[in-house]
Amino acid sequence: MFNNLSEKLDKALHTLKGHGKITEVNVAETLKEVRRALLDADVNFKIAKEFTKSVKEKALGQDVLTTLNPGQLMVKLVKDELTELMGGDTVGINLGGSPTVILMSGLQGSGKTTFSGKLANYLKTKKTKQVLLVGCDVYRPAAINQLRVVGEQIGVEVYAEEGNQNPVEISQNAIKHAKANGKNVVIIDTAGRLAVDEEMMTEIANIHKAVNPQETLFVVDSMTGQDAVNTAKAFNDILNFDGVVLTKLDGDTRGGAALSIKSVVDKPIKFIGTGEKMDAIDVFHPDRMADRILG
Ligand code: GDP
Numbered sequence: 001m002f003n004n005l006s007e008k009l010d011k012a013l014h015t016l017k018g019h020g021k022i023t024e025v026n027v028a029e030t031l032k033e034v035r036r037a038l039l040d041a042d043v044n045f046k047i048a049k050e051f052t053k054s055v056k057e058k059a060l061g062q063d064v065l066t067t068l069n070p071g072q073l074m075v076k077l078v079k080d081e082l083t084e085l086m087g088g089d090t091v092g093i094n095l096g097g098s099p100t101v102i103l104m105s106g107l108q109g110s111g112k113t114t115f116s117g118k119l120a121n122y123l124k125t126k127k128t129k130q131v132l133l134v135g136c137d138v139y140r141p142a143a144i145n146q147l148r149v150v151g152e153q154i155g156v157e158v159y160a161e162e163g164n165q166n167p168v169e170i171s172q173n174a175i176k177h178a179k180a181n182g183k184n185v186v187i188i189d190t191a192g193r194l195a196v197d198e199e200m201m202t203e204i205a206n207i208h209k210a211v212n213p214q215e216t217l218f219v220v221d222s223m224t225g226q227d228a229v230n231t232a233k234a235f236n237d238i239l240n241f242d243g244v245v246l247t248k249l250d251g252d253t254r255g256g257a258a259l260s261i262k263s264v265v266d267k268p269i270k271f272i273g274t275g276e277k278m279d280a281i282d283v284f285h286p287d288r289m290a291d292r293i294l295g
Contacts, residue, residue: 027059030074034294041254041293042225047263055081079290086258086286091243091268095127097214099178100185105204105235106219108192111247111273113143115219116189117150118273118281123185124156132183134174135160136167136207137191147189154278157183167191167203168210175211188213196234205238216241217270220257222249228257229264236265247273250280258289 031052038048059077093102102119104112116133123129133151135158137143144160151158159174171188178186190207193200208216218241220228235241244261249272258269269284 024060027056031056031059034074034078037295038256038259038293041256041295042260043256043293044226044229044260044263047260050263051081051085051259075294079287079294082259082290082293083286086262086289087268087284088286090283090285091270092283093217093243093270094214095123095129095185099132099175099183100129100215101175101211101213102185102187102215102217103204103208103211103213103239104187104189104217104219105239105241106192106245107196107221107231108194110192110219110221111245112192112219113146113150113189114276115217115245115247115271115273115281116147116187117154117156118278119271120151120156120185120187121154121278122281124154129185130183131156131185131187132174132178132181133158134171134186134188136170136188138165138167138170139191143189143191150278157181168206171207171211196231201234201238204235208239215243217243217245218267219245219247220261222246222255222257222272223251223253225253225257226260229260232261232265236267241265241267243268243270245269245271245273246284250274254295255289255292258284259293 034055035048035052038051039045055078058081059074104116106112120131120133124131133147133156135144135147148158159177161170161173164170167190175186188207188211190204191200216239218232218235220232232244244267246258246269249255262269272282272284274280274282
């Protein structure tokens with residue numbers, strides 16, 4: 001797939017051979033292809049435009065390396081710039097605090113509960129942490145049951161209070177429970193709505209204020225494309241979250257949401273979800289995502 005763009009750029013740059021330097025005309029032509037690749041990957045139009053503009057400035061006057069064909073050189077420039085824009089390196093989560101409190105936010109169906117389980121499993125197996133999962137969806141008993149199933153699957157305790165309608169109280173009680181029972185990480189799975197609404201935002205803002213988490217993660221379905229950006233902005237305005245989790249990257253999405261979200265909220269993408277199973281979790285690698293976006 002990666003070669004595909006490289007080939008197209010080579011074609012657009014065919015006039016370049018023998019010139020030794022990339023000219024403005026060559027660059028304009030090739031960047032059209034790059035912009036198309038970005039739009040195909042569902043990158044926001046404005047961001048794609050800004051991106052190609054900045055690559056253009058970098059590309060002009062570059063010497064064509066003898067070891068690379070011009071298409072490959074352009075792909076490298078574009079890829080490096082994309083990687084840089086998505087944060088350059090992987091960013092871990094803050095495991096300070098005693099216990100570490102991690103708050104999950106996001107819309108219903110984004111993959112919060114599944115990811116809460118995956119993260120619990122990851123911290124338990126990779127970082128030998130004692131984790132407590134907390135069910136805070138007081139509106140949907142099915143959501144708590146789903147979390148219990150997940151907890152059983154990975155051997156992690158789930159804290160919930162049937163009958164208590166106050167998620168702030170449940171979260172605070174859960175942290176007390178964790179302290180009393182030797183747990184050093186508390187992952188709070190919150191209720192999600194199908195769209196951003198004021199009630200939901202107030203509720204999660206109240207939980208956030210009450211538990212003062214070390215890490216607030218925003219979970220988003222990578223298949224939702226442009227909507228993902230608006231949702232990310234709404235949650236970030238309220239929570240000033242620490243990082244993003246991009247789920248469902250095992251689907252056929254090219255993952256342009258990664259670039260769009262990073263550009264709009266300027267928060268690192270920390271993890272990706274790559275399946276429904278509990279081990280389908282990976283830390284986010286900006287360079288791998290750049291390859292995927294370029295197709
Ligand atoms: P929540 O409402 O935000 O808690 O979302 P859920 O965790 O219930 O996930 C919604 C659906 O997406 C479920 O059917 C999950 O199995 C599925 N899901 C979650 N993460 C992934 C993922 O990374 N890949 C795939 N293919 N499915 C996922």
